[in-house]
Amino acid sequence: MRIKRGMSLSSVAKQMENVKVLGPARFGKAVGILSEMFASKDYSNFISLAGPIVPGGLRTVLTDLLDHKLLSGAVTTGANVTHDMLEALGHRHLVGSETMSDAALRKRGLSRIYDLLVKQRAIEDLEKNTYRMLARIPETSRANIASYELLWEFGRQLKGKRSLLSVARKRSIPVFCPGIFDSMLGLNLWTFSRLNTLFINPFRDFSKLVDLSYESRKVGVIILGGGMPKHHVLIANSYRGGVDAAVQITLDRPEGGGASGAPLEEAISWGKIKGRTKLATIVGDATVIFPLLTLAALERTKPY
């Protein structure tokens, strides 16, 4: 590849594509797929989020995509929702180090995610606010609510300009959180549910996700990390015969056989992906690679 000072990211990606082998070919191909997903009116795009995507700095990258309707839905872990809400409530994480003593941090009321620290006080504040926001939702709604409906409610009440949940609500884009109960936020939902009506129904979420994908002419998916979000967005598309295009960024490896590290091709045999032509897996850190892919794709497509 030939690179020159001042070259645009899209041009670098083109140079990488020309290498035709190894990592650069996959990066280059991914940019091509993403730019088609962003440019074509036919595509409805879904993103799955696992790992510290929000605390890793991609919050506004995602809200920009939502705000410009380049995404039709997101499937996320509860942790990313928790962090979005913490930030919407004005809490910031602290910068630590991966070699800190966790027992000492515990004593200081700090919890660690690699080199990032969260104050227990912020988590307590989230609890109070969650109860407050839940109380404002009519009990009849709470009796059988989808996670995306609940998160829209939170987004509406939080009014965060850079909040994933608020922007998603504003644009009526569902944020699915099938494992919402499995998070710090989820603990609050659970304790609330012990004294109040709250029934989160993942089947309502799944129906919505299946309907959305079924009605789409073409479906593209962006997979950041693995876990349930990856599996969920893919399995929901099996009813329409699979997705049309997919880009995956992960550091998990395939040999153990888990879904997180599985190559996208494997999903063809399950009917979750249509064919090989529009697939790219990049072995890397999603919080580094995704912003670069996105910028390169946007340069080619001018959606905003």
Added chain:
Amino acid sequence: MRIKRGMSLSSVAKQMENVKVLGPARFGKAVGILSEMFASKDYSNFISLAGPIVPGGLRTVLTDLLDHKLLSGAVTTGANVTHDMLEALGHRHLVGSETMSDAALRKRGLSRIYDLLVKQRAIEDLEKNTYRMLARIPETSRANIASYELLWEFGRQLKGKRSLLSVARKRSIPVFCPGIFDSMLGLNLWTFSRLNTLFINPFRDFSKLVDLSYESRKVGVIILGGGMPKHHVLIANSYRGGVDAAVQITLDRPEGGGASGAPLEEAISWGKIKGRTKLATIVGDATVIFPLLTLAALERTKPY
């Protein structure tokens, strides 16, 4: 380390422990922790299962542990439950290869997990049987059921001698599947729910898991792979101040910051683990390492 032909696994583990550094130290320490978890009446032990644990051959390893009450609970992905039910219904997976054409497999009605193939026909048979078994559950139960209650019902009806679900039912040990809807089995539950009453309530599961751990004098956890099962079993123990001992086997890496690859120590800062002394992480394939750890630990404890 000194090893000799005919040496017992427990002795090899002791030799590894003596190395005191790197991988062998962790393997040796894990055997010591596990044997204490198995030997002491004070310990209630929980296991989390992510990745192809059941299709990877650990099904009977797990049923033996359940049958001898060495486990007090399991938290698993829906995929492992799906495979346990497929096998209980008499279906066997086929042996393939990780380089096969997935499009060709799709045409032949075969779905792939690394080098393992599942017949679509088996999955259709599971659907039929799931409906049949669900219909036998009283509608009032189905209106608000925990995943562990549902799986006990399936276990009771399946009557598989080597089935995880059946043995768990026989021994009244809950198998929690917080993401049960996100699996091939989950698709059947979802379609059933569209015409029939079925309301799976993860809060019921969580209450049970928290109660179980809260009532335990000591809690030990075995973590095979990452994902929601790992996070779930740990977060449930934060109400009792954390688990007392933990062994983790994973190929995921820590630098990305995801919970799956996080070192156990990190959970101390979240109050999910009590302290450093009884923790061991082994970087490796759980389907290879766990049977070896278990055998070595059993040699020291004579529980059965």
Added chain:
Amino acid sequence: MRIKRGMSLSSVAKQMENVKVLGPARFGKAVGILSEMFASKDYSNFISLAGPIVPGGLRTVLTDLLDHKLLSGAVTTGANVTHDMLEALGHRHLVGSETMSDAALRKRGLSRIYDLLVKQRAIEDLEKNTYRMLARIPETSRANIASYELLWEFGRQLKGKRSLLSVARKRSIPVFCPGIFDSMLGLNLWTFSRLNTLFINPFRDFSKLVDLSYESRKVGVIILGGGMPKHHVLIANSYRGGVDAAVQITLDRPEGGGASGAPLEEAISWGKIKGRTKLATIVGDATVIFPLLTLAALERTKPY
């Protein structure tokens, strides 16, 4: 981080640096370190190359850096030299796939590196040319030659405009290949040595590398992949009290204890690196990450 369509890579890197945690912080920091290494006259910079850096498309990225004297030396595996020479002789690799049958490829005279194919015929042509070029080197030189001297000779004779060896020769920058004998090129050197005088002396290389680093005001190193090149460039700097700045890109992991996956910090305890302030490790694919880092650093420094 905030990213905007058309943003320069350097600005994206600045946004990543502001995240202050996880992968983005490391990417951002690496750009800062690299730009200082490129901008400051005090710095002599060395690069280590392991893995398919040349066939992965970084050949001209490297020759540009050499041509503008932004590098003072390179330490590489024999494979990268082999591929540079193959390309200088006019041979191109073919595009294959990582799932091809290797036995079938063998029959067709093709050898595989992941999804890249090399013609055996090209390798035979390299053999012929290597003999020819060796014969032109005076026997007295061949009696005790450093790898960098030998490679300068090849570079001089090959005259490839985009050849690493030729550009390095033109700019009098040594390319060290301490394991040159361990490569396809090395086989040719070995067979030549059985009938002709050829004595490659790694101590001559090491003396040159130590002298170069010793005479430098400051030393910066760029580590692409691990292996002997990484270790070699670091150990040579222990005589001057360690390097001043280092950027590492690798997919290898630390827990096994091997030098390839070791964090840069570890080298401080060996006196190979001076301190923590100017170190950055990015977990990722060097053939994807390095061009992006380089472009971002060049934007800030205007060296060419």
Added chain:
Amino acid sequence: MRIKRGMSLSSVAKQMENVKVLGPARFGKAVGILSEMFASKDYSNFISLAGPIVPGGLRTVLTDLLDHKLLSGAVTTGANVTHDMLEALGHRHLVGSETMSDAALRKRGLSRIYDLLVKQRAIEDLEKNTYRMLARIPETSRANIASYELLWEFGRQLKGKRSLLSVARKRSIPVFCPGIFDSMLGLNLWTFSRLNTLFINPFRDFSKLVDLSYESRKVGVIILGGGMPKHHVLIANSYRGGVDAAVQITLDRPEGGGASGAPLEEAISWGKIKGRTKLATIVGDATVIFPLLTLAALERTKPY
């Protein structure tokens, strides 16, 4: 798989083999291959050592195999030789932690390998002893010596009962160290060479390794970690049409295209391995997996 308390490792391996897929199948197959390599008189076996194999506790595992002539040669990094010599001189490593401050360790004269600490004083003692041992080698020998010849000399003079070098010398089994200069020991060799005659010739090593493999009816290789040792042992066998059997244990991944993480099958296309039937790769930590594989294989073969 079915496992029972008190089961032999060989029986566990057989149970794993029966799983036929994923990690257990590879572990089981590897035991079968190793036991054939150990039992058959036709096989000459070579082992490659990269990463902290000796400090990781495998020193006596290896010396036992050498002592019983189950290995015909070893190819190692300089680091493993360095550690063997340190231990033969009576130095022991200390137990540290991977989160220690490297700057603080440096001040205390300790160098770190993950969680293992080496005293700088021990390294100084090695220097003194290396000079002493070198001085006893006749200058004519030193003028053109292979690494295996040099290491036999060291082994003869060290007289360590558990020393890899000493036992290899006693049994006349060559230990090749193609990158011997790239290690702490190598620094001593280099400084010695500046004032004294010392010319280490890797071509002499390679000739010996090629001859040994060429004369063997069948060749089996055991690959612990990647790096130059892995590549070297394989490329030397290309002259005889490839090895007949190979077992590889590594944590490196394939997607980057480097030789360290490459699947064994790839080497078939290069003529370094004959065919697919007797190959097994285990993704794991060699210091944990190899002793277990060895014990299981020895149980089946009764060689000592």
